Amino acid sequence: MDLLHNLYLGFGVALQPINLLFCFMGVLLGTLVGVLPGLGPAATIALLLPITFSLRPEAALIMIAGIYYGAQYGGSTTSILVNIPGEASSVVTCLDGYQMARKGRAGPALGISAFGSFIGGTLSVVGLMLLGPVLAGFALRFGPPEYFALMFLGIVILTFLSKGSMVKCFISAALGLFVGTIGIDTIYGVQRFTYGTLTLMDGVGLVPVAMGLFGIAEVLTNLEQPEVRDVFKSKIKGLLPTRSDWMESLGPIVRGSFIGFFLGILPGGGAIMASFTSYATEKRLSRHPESFGTGAIVGVAGPETANNAATGGAMIPLLSLGIPSNIIMALLIGAMMIHGIKPSCFLVTEHPQVFWGIITSMYVGNIILLVLNLPLIPVWVKLLKIPYGILFPLILLFCLIGVYTVNNNAYEILIMLIFGLIGYLMRKTGFEPAPLLFAMVIGPIMETALRQSLLHSRGNFSIFFTRPISAVLLCAGILLLFAPLIPRIGRERETIVKETPED
Amino acid sequence: MDARGKESQHSGQVRKDSLERINGLVVLCIGILILWQGKGLSFGSPHAPGAGFFPALIGVILIVLALVLIVRGGKGTEGGGRLSASSIARVLGVFAALLAYFLLLEYLGFVVVSFLLMAFFFLWVARQRWYVALSSAVLCIGLAYVLFDVLLKSSLPKGVFGF
Numbered sequence: 001m002d003l004l005h006n007l008y009l010g011f012g013v014a015l016q017p018i019n020l021l022f023c024f025m026g027v028l029l030g031t032l033v034g035v036l037p038g039l040g041p042a043a044t045i046a047l048l049l050p051i052t053f054s055l056r057p058e059a060a061l062i063m064i065a066g067i068y069y070g071a072q073y074g075g076s077t078t079s080i081l082v083n084i085p086g087e088a089s090s091v092v093t094c095l096d097g098y099q100m101a102r103k104g105r106a107g108p109a110l111g112i113s114a115f116g117s118f119i120g121g122t123l124s125v126v127g128l129m130l131l132g133p134v135l136a137g138f139a140l141r142f143g144p145p146e147y148f149a150l151m152f153l154g155i156v157i158l159t160f161l162s163k164g165s166m167v168k169c170f171i172s173a174a175l176g177l178f179v180g181t182i183g184i185d186t187i188y189g190v191q192r193f194t195y196g197t198l199t200l201m202d203g204v205g206l207v208p209v210a211m212g213l214f215g216i217a218e219v220l221t222n223l224e225q226p227e228v229r230d231v232f233k234s235k236i237k238g239l240l241p242t243r244s245d246w247m248e249s250l251g252p253i254v255r256g257s258f259i260g261f262f263l264g265i266l267p268g269g270g271a272i273m274a275s276f277t278s279y280a281t282e283k284r285l286s287r288h289p290e291s292f293g294t295g296a297i298v299g300v301a302g303p304e305t306a307n308n309a310a311t312g313g314a315m316i317p318l319l320s321l322g323i324p325s326n327i328i329m330a331l332l333i334g335a336m337m338i339h340g341i342k343p344s345c346f347l348v349t350e351h352p353q354v355f356w357g358i359i360t361s362m363y364v365g366n367i368i369l370l371v372l373n374l375p376l377i378p379v380w381v382k383l384l385k386i387p388y389g390i391l392f393p394l395i396l397l398f399c400l401i402g403v404y405t406v407n408n409n410a411y412e413i414l415i416m417l418i419f420g421l422i423g424y425l426m427r428k429t430g431f432e433p434a435p436l437l438f439a440m441v442i443g444p445i446m447e448t449a450l451r452q453s454l455l456h457s458r459g460n461f462s463i464f465f466t467r468p469i470s471a472v473l474l475c476a477g478i479l480l481l482f483a484p485l486i487p488r489i490g491r492e493r494e495t496i497v498k499e500t501p502e503d
Numbered sequence: 504m505d506a507r508g509k510e511s512q513h514s515g516q517v518r519k520d521s522l523e524r525i526n527g528l529v530v531l532c533i534g535i536l537i538l539w540q541g542k543g544l545s546f547g548s549p550h551a552p553g554a555g556f557f558p559a560l561i562g563v564i565l566i567v568l569a570l571v572l573i574v575r576g577g578k579g580t581e582g583g584g585r586l587s588a589s590s591i592a593r594v595l596g597v598f599a600a601l602l603a604y605f606l607l608l609e610y611l612g613f614v615v616v617s618f619l620l621m622a623f624f625f626l627w628v629a630r631q632r633w634y635v636a637l638s639s640a641v642l643c644i645g646l647a648y649v650l651f652d653v654l655l656k657s658s659l660p661k662g663v664f665g666f
Binding site: 170401408 | 522526530533537540541544545548549550551552553554555556557558561562564565568569571572575586590593594597598601602604605608609613617620621624625628629630631639643644647651657658659660
């Protein structure tokens with residue numbers, strides 16, 4: 001059995017003590033930042049990238065993946081206890097989770113979200129295992145036009161799901177594409193927009209931009225407000241959901257796993273869309289839709305399962321096509337490239353220990369999270385009480401040192417500060433910073449794909465529409481692009497995205 | 504709604520519109536800047552796109568999107584809340600301190616400049632008592648030093664004092 005052999009290989013990597021340690025550290029740190037409001041998973045991964053440089057690639061990627069799904073867990077804890085989503089994908093959890101906590105059922109809410117996340121995460125890893133290599137095989141047929149079309153679709157979906165106006169999101173993405181062109185042109189070797197500086201020769205670094213946009217800018221935004229944080233005070237008891245809780249939640253958990261997994265695969269989609277879709281589905285299927293929003297356990301179980309299942313789905317385009325489906329995955333690509341691994345459809349064959357190691361480590365990580373999360377909930381609650389005045393200098397110092405140590409280049413600090421300022425101003429003026437980072441990472445791949453396609457077709461743009469896969473992807477993108485102009489869909493989109501906070 | 508309410512709503516819309524138009528103008532300038540700065544790069548032709556092809560495309564896209572923003576005004580977007588003077592001072596102060604950190608880092612060295620930065624944050628922004636602030640600052644730098652210099656073996660810059 002090929003699969004068994006691969007699993008054996010994967011577990012061989014994931015269960016090495018050193019990798020196990022980094023997996024543990026990853027999920028622990030991830031949960032920690034998921035709990036702390038004001039520091040999202042994107043900022044954390046950017047912050048910790050420099051630390052992973054000295055590790056072996058498998059260990060580094062295992063740790064980063066751990067941070068990603070650990071943050072997913074942590075985010076739901078704050079949603080339930082404080083009504084503050086630790087991150088965007090746990091916004092819906094607030095609706096019923098916090099109501100459950102107010103009725104004295106915080107324990108079962110936290111419990112079902114941990115179990116649901118575990119089941120969703122596990123099922124999605126199984127899906128990833130089965131579908132990943134198949135898609136990688138399919139991707140061998142992808143040429144430059146298909147890659148270009150897929151990335152175009154990714155940008156469109158990301159902007160479609162972003163809060164606020166799509167025009168502004170596209171502006172943000174276009175700025176990101178521009179930042180991606182800075183440095184040496186990959187085809188002709190010409191310097192672009194470097195102005196003779198050594199720092200810009202290799203392009204603008206991912207780490208300083210990510211830290212600036214999500215670390216520095218986030219801190220600056222948070223500094224505006226004198227903090228108000230109302231931590232849920234009553235004691236949490238009885239984390240284990242009752243039998244009837246389980247009976248009610250089983251359906252939503254199974255459906256949430258599938259919804260999450262398949263929506264996670266879509267480029268630009270991911271956890272946010274998955275959790276909203278699951279909530280809407282459960283509400284529609286429920287015999288008591290009126291109980292939603294008043295503390296229905298199914299309203300916690302479904303979305304919490306879905307957002308964790310989405311993390312497994314999101315890994316598919318990354319590991320099999322080398323294309324990120326969201327900004328976290330974009331950061332993971334950055335980390336891979338730093339370690340000299342070119343993410344592409346050849347990853348499975350060229351670096352099987354990385355591919356299967358990450359997948360199986362996600363499985364191990366999910367078990368660690370379940371074991372870790374339930375007993376540690378009181379600790380997370382205490383952490384919520386750390387005043388921001390103590391927290392923010394630490395975050396800033398970490399950003400400053402972290403970005404310096406990447407290349408021992410002080411100018412990267414300047415780049416980070418510039419992007420920090422840009423990110424702050426963007427937040428103030430209603431531009432989303434996420435598309436910028438996303439587009440910056442895929443920009444160079446997209447540009448190369450576009451230019452190669454045109455070289456291939458001798459300048460004929462119809463190449464994108466005569467090849468079936470690329471035509472389907474492009475048409476889907478264009479349809480989605482104009483969909484908000486239809487009033488009904490535009491309204492639906494607004495209701496989906498309006499409650500989404502900034503990442 | 505009485506007349507005054509309507510009026511203030513109207514002026515709110517005008518303010519939103521003009522804010523969005525300013526955003527649009529800034530983006531327009533960025534688009535033009537990209538085209539202008541990228542004019543030295545060869546555009547090539549669709550047959551063989553050159554190094555300037557993609558940047559020029561982005562510049563044009565930005566200009567078009569900026570025009571949409573300018574024409575459309577603030578329709579369907581929420582305006583940012585107003586800030587008090589003390590919030591603005593806090594944000595600007597912190598950002599200025601970070602810039603100063605960048606300028607002084609290689610001259611004064613990691614230890615000194617980080618201590619100054621942390622002490623400034625704890626004293627001025629977090630408003631801790633001076634002995635709490637100074638000891639927290641020392642603690643932070645000690646931790647950072649152990650983590651980055653000792654454990655991760657990255658060389659943090661030494662300044663004129665030799666540390």
